[in-house]
Amino acid sequence: xxxxxxxxxxxxxxxxxxxxxxxxxxxxxxxxxxxxxxxxxxxxxxxxxxxxxxxxxxxxxxxxxxxxxxxxxxxxxxxxxxxxxxxxxxxxxxxxxxxxxxxxxxxxxxxxxxxxxxxxxxxxxxxxxxxxxxxxxxxxxxxxxxxxxxxxxxxxxxxxxxxxxxxxxxxxxxxxxxxxxxxxxxxxxxxxxxxxxxxxxxxxxxxxxxxxxxxxxxxxxxxxxxxxxxxxxxxxxxxxxxxxxxxxxxxxxxxxxxxxxxxxxxxxxxxxxxxxxxxxxxxxxxxxxxxxxxxxxxxxxxxxxxxxxxxxxxxxxxxxxxxxxxxxxx
Amino acid sequence: xxxxxxxxxxxxxxxxxxxxxxxxxxxxxxxxxxxxxxxxxxxxxxxxxxxxxxxxxxxxxxxxxxxxxxxxxxxxxxxxxxxxxxxxxxxxxxxxxxxxxxxxxxxxxxxxxxxxxxxxxxxxxxxxxxxxxxxxxxxxxxxxxxxxxxxxxxxxxxxxxxxxxxxxxxxxxxxxxxxxxxxxxxxxxxxxxxxxxxxxxxxxxxxxxxxxxxxxxxxxxxxxxxxxxxxxxxxxxxxxxxxxxxxxxxxxxxxxxxxxxxxxxxxx
Numbered sequence: 001x002x003x004x005x006x007x008x009x010x011x012x013x014x015x016x017x018x019x020x021x022x023x024x025x026x027x028x029x030x031x032x033x034x035x036x037x038x039x040x041x042x043x044x045x046x047x048x049x050x051x052x053x054x055x056x057x058x059x060x061x062x063x064x065x066x067x068x069x070x071x072x073x074x075x076x077x078x079x080x081x082x083x084x085x086x087x088x089x090x091x092x093x094x095x096x097x098x099x100x101x102x103x104x105x106x107x108x109x110x111x112x113x114x115x116x117x118x119x120x121x122x123x124x125x126x127x128x129x130x131x132x133x134x135x136x137x138x139x140x141x142x143x144x145x146x147x148x149x150x151x152x153x154x155x156x157x158x159x160x161x162x163x164x165x166x167x168x169x170x171x172x173x174x175x176x177x178x179x180x181x182x183x184x185x186x187x188x189x190x191x192x193x194x195x196x197x198x199x200x201x202x203x204x205x206x207x208x209x210x211x212x213x214x215x216x217x218x219x220x221x222x223x224x225x226x227x228x229x230x231x232x233x234x235x236x237x238x239x240x241x242x243x244x245x246x247x248x249x250x251x252x253x254x255x256x257x258x259x260x261x262x263x264x265x266x267x268x269x270x271x272x273x274x275x276x277x278x279x280x281x282x283x284x285x286x287x288x289x290x291x292x293x294x295x296x297x298x299x300x301x302x303x304x305x306x307x308x309x310x311x312x313x314x315x316x317x318x319x320x321x322x323x324x325x326x327x328x329x330x
Numbered sequence: 331x332x333x334x335x336x337x338x339x340x341x342x343x344x345x346x347x348x349x350x351x352x353x354x355x356x357x358x359x360x361x362x363x364x365x366x367x368x369x370x371x372x373x374x375x376x377x378x379x380x381x382x383x384x385x386x387x388x389x390x391x392x393x394x395x396x397x398x399x400x401x402x403x404x405x406x407x408x409x410x411x412x413x414x415x416x417x418x419x420x421x422x423x424x425x426x427x428x429x430x431x432x433x434x435x436x437x438x439x440x441x442x443x444x445x446x447x448x449x450x451x452x453x454x455x456x457x458x459x460x461x462x463x464x465x466x467x468x469x470x471x472x473x474x475x476x477x478x479x480x481x482x483x484x485x486x487x488x489x490x491x492x493x494x495x496x497x498x499x500x501x502x503x504x505x506x507x508x509x510x511x512x513x514x515x516x517x518x519x520x521x522x523x524x525x526x527x528x529x530x531x532x533x534x535x536x537x538x539x540x541x542x543x544x545x546x547x548x549x550x551x552x553x554x555x556x557x558x559x560x561x562x563x564x565x566x567x568x569x570x571x572x573x574x575x576x577x578x579x580x581x582x583x584x585x586x587x588x589x590x591x592x593x594x595x596x597x598x
Contacts, residue, residue, distance in 0.1 A: 043441045053428045076428040091354040092347060103428040106336065133356060148423060170381035 002029045003062075004156050004187035005050060010059035012045050012211075017244050019045040020056070021211035027189055027204075029155075032182050034202025035191040036298070038306075042211035043191035044084065047160045050189065064155045064187075077105075080149030086141040086163040087148065090134035094125050094144050097133060098151055105152040112151075118274045119147040123177065138172030146177065156187045163197060173199055195298030205298070207305060222301045228253055228268045228299060231277055234290040235261045243284040251277055257303060261289070266300070337430040343421065344437025348445065358407065362445045362513040364450055366400050370456040377520060386554025393462040393595060394474075394546035397453055398539055401446055401482035402514055404508045408442045408486040409493030413502050415595055417495065421514030432588045435494075439486045446482045465551025474549030477572060481542045484576040487583040494590040518565075519543050522557075537560045544568035 012020040020042045027033040035043050039213040039245050048054040049059055052072035059068065081087075088097050088317055095116050102112025113262040120129045123143040128136060135143060142162065149157055164179065177222035178201055182188055192198055199219045207215040207222070215222060231251070235244055246258055251273055252265040267273045274293045281288065343428045352359055373396055374389050386490045415421055415434065424434055454475075489506060494503045516533050517523065523534035535539050545568035546562070547553050564571040 011373045053422060053425050076426060079426065081426040083419060083422050083425065085419035085422075087419035089347065089351075089418075089419075089420050096347075096350060100343055100347055101427065104340055104427045104433075106339075106428065174533060185533070295532070 003027060004029045005033070005063050005189055007046070007050065007061040008059055010049055010061065011044065011057045012049065012054065012076070013057055014043075018211050018218075020049070020059075022059070023208065023211060023213060024191070024205060027156075027187055028284045029187055030182075030185045031203040032186050032188040032190060032201055034165060034198035034205040035189060035192070035197045035208060036205055036302070037191075037208040038193055038196070038302075040045070041208045043193075044160055045211070046208075047083075047158050047189070047191055049079070051079055051158050052076055056096070062064070077152075078154050078156060080152065080154045080157045082142075082146045082157070082159050082162055084164050085276075086145040087145050088133045091132055093130050094120055094130055095129040097144060098147055101148050101151045105288065115151055119150060123147045128216060135238060137170075139166055139173065142170070143177070146174070148182070152187065157189070159188065159190045161191055161193070162192070163192070171197075183237040194303065198285055199298050207302060209306050215301065219298060223296045224256075226266070226296045226301050228266050228296065229270055230264050230265075230294050230296055231267050231274055232262060232264045232290075232292045232294065233277075233281070233288060234261070236287040237261075242288040244281060244286050247277060247280045247284060247286070250280075253309075254304060260330075266296070335432070337436065339434055340430040340433035341436035341440060343429075345441040346437075348438060352444065354440070359445075359448070359591075362404065362407070362449055365403075366396075366449045367456050368452040369396050369400050370453055370460060373520065376459045381521065383522075383554045384589045386552075387461065389457075389461050390463065390551060390552045391554060393453070393457045394550060394552055395517075395543050396457075396486065397450065397478055397519075397546060398481070398543045399514040399519055400453060402485055402510055403476060404442075404445055404449055405482060405486040405489040406503065406510070407445055407489075408438055409489035409502045409506060410499050411492075412438050412490055412493035413499045417498065419465070421594075431592050435490050435584075435587045436557050439483065439490055440480065442486050443479065443483060446479055448480065462552075465472055466549060469597035470549045470551070474546045477545055477549070477569065478542065480570055480576050484579040484583075487580055491587040491590060494587060494594055495575075502513055505541065508545050511539065514539055517543065523570040524558075535560075536564055538572065540565065541568045541571040541575065545572050 003026045006023065007023060007025040010020045011022040023042065023046055025033065025035070025046070033047060037043055050063055050068060052075050052246065053094060054069050055069060060069065062068065062219070063075045064078035068075050080295060089100070092100065098116035098119055099112050103109070103116050107115060109297045120126045123146070124142060125143060125147070126142060136144065146159070146162065149159070159178070163174050166174065175197070178188070182201070190201060190291060202219065204221060205217060205219055206213055215225070219226065231248065233244060233248065235241060241261070243257060245258070248263055248265040251267050253268050256267040257264040271293065278291065370393070373392055378388045378392065383391050412435065492505060493502055496505060516530050517537045517540040518534060519539060523531055523540060526534055541564050544565050548568060560566050
């Protein structure tokens with residue numbers, strides 16, 4: 001299959017900070033690549049380079065057949081971008097925003113207008129079409145922004161954290177919209193720090209950290225790579241933490257993860273193991289608030305790859321967060 | 331060829347967007363409407379009460395200076411508008427679109443001409459109320475207004491460049507006032523420059539703000555009778571000297587501003 005988006009050895013530095021450190025990407029036609037990583041991993045830098053907003057220090061990239069460095073103008077005709085911050089003009093109405101974007105894609109006066117009407121209808125914004133975008137809710141702005149990326153019916157779309165900061169309901173709605181788009185054959189590169197989002201939307205996932213790929217595969221493939229299931233135990237009191245850890249460490253096939261009073265252990269053997277764990281915990285006198293057995297999520301994948309939790313909402317450089325620690329299995 | 335027609339078309343689309351914003355955020359328009367009135371009244375009655383121009387009316391002398399000063403201050407809006415745009419996510423959208431790279435700056439300087447026209451109309455009406463008159467016929471007066479607008483347009487390119495360089499809208503007011511105050515006051519705008527101390531007088535004589543003021547006074551017929559003819563070339567040929575500045579400013583600052591826009595990176 002044809003790669004619509006391909007990048008080779010992308011490097012971008014800001015002074016001493018290495019944002020991208022030799023990133024390769026390829027997205028075959030009609031598929032969705034999820035670029036997954038914590039804040040500061042280099043996701044937005046990668047998107048900015050592929051959408052011609054930034055020039056890489058080294059490396060090369062082609063989008064829909066055009067070189068992003070040699071012929072950025074050609075690339076811009078063939079891409080749609082929807083960023084982390086809704087890139088809409090808040091003083092313009094929804095219609096005026098989309099009409100303006102159509103004109104700037106050089107669709108012509110008539111086509112721009114009809115396309116704007118069409119998209120407002122499709123994104124359930126027709127009722128708000130003639131209201132300034134600043135009166136829109138967060139979810140409506142995101143939909144308008146996404147509609148902006150679709151105005152020209154381009155072959156490749158870049159969605160940079162499309163649901164960051166949205167409430168769960170708007171997020172689910174937006175996922176539906178994105179799935180619908182992809183079913184029409186658009187090639188999509190999606191960045192996200194939400195495992196669930198990548199799991200829901202992406203055919204192929206590249207996990208990056210510190211500007212480098214650390215894993216690559218399908219959601220199922222990555223989960224299988226991590227393997228097994230997870231036992232999650234929440235304790236009633238901090239006092240029995242040591243006992244609980246000792247018991248779980250005996251059954252764990254990897255590192256324990258401790259967060260507050262919850263201990264998570266990767267295990268094999270499923271329900272049978274759970275029964276045994278519970279028996280031991282009981283005999284140690286450990287009082288439980290909650291217990292569960294679950295299949296690994298992409299969160300677990302990220303955790304086992306990097307030793308860190310992915311879904312951090314702050315912009316601090318990824319690193320030592322004292323409230324979240326991993327511990328070697330004993 | 332296609333490139334040039336797109337540059338105009340895209341600049342027009344951006345200008346249209348800016349005009350819509352003028353309607354939606356009328357606060358800016360209010361200041362554009364009110365500050366010229368305040369300037370005219372303040373200078374006419376405060377300075378006008380104690381300054382006498384032999385053989386003429388100070389208010390008539392003054393108005394062209396106020397026209398020039400107000401239009402130059404108005405150019406700050408161009409810089410502020412661009413600085414504001416550059417902080418918004420919409421710029422990333424623009425930069426990812428196949429639009430002309432000069433459209434955002436061209437569109438901004440074009441749409442801001444509207445502010446200048448409105449401001450000039452308000453000042454003209456206020457001026458007429460306080461006793462300013464046109465003495466050289468409507469044709470020359472229209473040339474005078476045209477020249478003022480042209481000069482303001484050129485100056486807005488300087489502010490466009492400044493607006494793209496500053497980190498935020500707040501900074502641009504401070505930066506520009508430091509430049510604009512000396513430029514508009516060390517000139518013949520409010521008092522004849524003949525009596526200034528020598529270094530200031532020389533600056534004032536070659537200052538383009540003096541030239542545009544002198545040119546407007548000549549075209550409106552507001553040079554007090556009996557005023558000695560200017561002794562320096564820029565003021566003897568005020569219209570030509572102004573036009574030379576207009577060309578130089580645009581030739582330098584339009585490419586600089588467009589280049590700055592291309593390089594500007596909203597993301598760190």
